[in-house]
Amino acid sequence: MSDTPRLNTAGFTLLERARDLRTLIEREADKAEAQARLTDTVVDALHEAGIFGIWVPAPLGGAESSPKELLAVFEQLSYADPSTGWVVMATTLENGTAGAYLPDEAIERIFTGPRMPLxxxxxxxxxxxxxxxxxxxxxxxxxxxxxxxxxxxxxxxxxxxxxxxxxxxxxxxxxxxxxxxxxxxxxxxxxxxxxxxxxxxxxxxxxxxFSTNEPLRGGAVYRLGLLDQALICHSGWALGIGRRLLDELIRYAGERSGRPGQLAGSDAFHADFARAEVKYRAAKALIHQAWDDAERALAAGRTLDVREETMLRLALNHMTSTVTEVARFVYASGGTSSLRDGLIQRLFRDIHAGAAHILSGPQFLRECGRELAGLAPGETWAVLNLEP
CATH class of the missing domain: 2.40.110.10 (Butyryl-CoA Dehydrogenase, subunit A, domain 2)
Known part of the structure; x- marks a missing residue:
């Protein structure tokens, strides 16, 4: 077991590198969509930027980023392309938990070579x-x-x-x-x-x-356990695609500003856009509040209590449902630009695929409500349910 409860802070370097990759990722997105996998060009660029080591324990040469640092990188990559963000969040989680929890014999064979393993x-x-x-x-x-x-x-x-x-x-x-x-x-x-x-x-x-939260190497982020760490992934992904949906609608409306009968001149659209923007920002604020509380707990050297875990799950569920609602508004407002093959249509399809993940599903929401209502005394989170 690691002898320190320290929550590592990697800084902004990887976030800046993720931001720098946006143009390349966007340029390769259509090709990746057509071949049903990321392009080698994007995968190589992610390796070169060190992105695949973002979650790997520092003793193994990784960044061992804090939860909110991970959220920011996943948000940035998912803004550029939701599929790229999804692949990065999934593989880096599995890289990081393997690095933290596997015994030394496996580590010495897996974490070798010039690149981080995937x-x-x-x-x-x-x-x-x-x-x-x-x-x-x-x-x-x-x-x-x-x-x-x-x-x-x-x-x-x-x-x-x-x-x-x-x-x-x-x-x-x-x-x-x-x-x-x-x-x-x-x-x-x-x-x-x-x-x-x-x-x-x-x-x-x-x-x-599966349920271990005692790392053999690395610091406090791994004391979240595998499932709670996965909540970081899906939260960051939803943040990124939600912001991109709204920004694409801003671009679409702006291009048509001044034309008679267009969206930009509609009072109803103005009000509906304001509602969509505030819903997204409120859901984002809840994500950050929940992870601020979690980081304070980890930095203090303790594991999360039941309410803190509940709020992480509730924040993800709320963000996913909010972004799905935003996507419907953006799609309906985009007219034929949404109907035809293009970025708004792809974002609409991607959010509905991502929202179907079990971690964003109704089971978590029901259990969160039960705990918040005081109807689960003495119970703790075990995978998808609260149990005695």
Missing amino acids: IAGQGTRAGVAVPEKGGFRLSGQWSFASGMPHAQYAHSLGAIEGTDEARIFITPMEDVKMLGNWDVLGLRATGSIDYSIDGAFVPDSYSHV
Whole structure:
């Protein structure tokens, strides 16, 4: 276990680099959409900028950014292109948690070479892990492995046969069969394919308990545990796509300003835009308030209490539903520019794909309401539910 509760602060360098990549990412977005994966040009640029090390523990050469620093980078990349932001948030989370929680033997093999490894996979649908001397035999099929076409390792949830203990298993891509069935409405460029593993041997050192919040290296951000860290990902992504939707509508209306009968001259549009803007800003403020509170707890050397965890989940749920509502307004206001293939249409498709993720779903909202209403005394957050 790490001997320090310190919350690392990486600074603004990676945020500035992410901002500098915007022109390149936007230029490559249509090609990425067409080929259903990020372009090699963008992946190489992200590597060169050090973005894939943003979540990796500092002792392994990563930035080990704080939650709000991560939020800012994911927001910036998702503003440039939601699929790029999604791939980065997913792979960097898995890079970071592997670096924090895996034993030294695996770390010495995975975190070598001139580039940070890319780890991609799925942590919500469990395969079966059969104990064997020195490790496990892992089998299963998983869906929505964002960024896997670019990865060197897979991150997969498995349940131990006989005990049902949930663990994360890290396997080289040679053990993975990529099923390649990524034909979807939104987030097309994420390459979030299904994959399977058939009886691959996974040494003990290449797995960790799913629910652990005790890092073997690195500081306080890893004491959030894997699931709470995932909330950072989806919150930052929603911040970025929400702002881009509103900015694209500003651009669209401005281009038509002064023309008779156009949107820019409509009192109803002015009022509706003001409502959309304030809803987005209020949801963003709640995200930042919740993570300010979380960072103070981590910096003080403690884990989050139940209410603090509730607010992180509620803030994400509220932001996602708000941005989905904003997207409908932007799409309806964009006229034929929304109907035709283009950026507004792609943003509209992407937000509806991202909003379908389980972490933004109604189950969290119901549980948050139960806790906030004082109807879950003595219960704590366990994956998606509050439990005694």
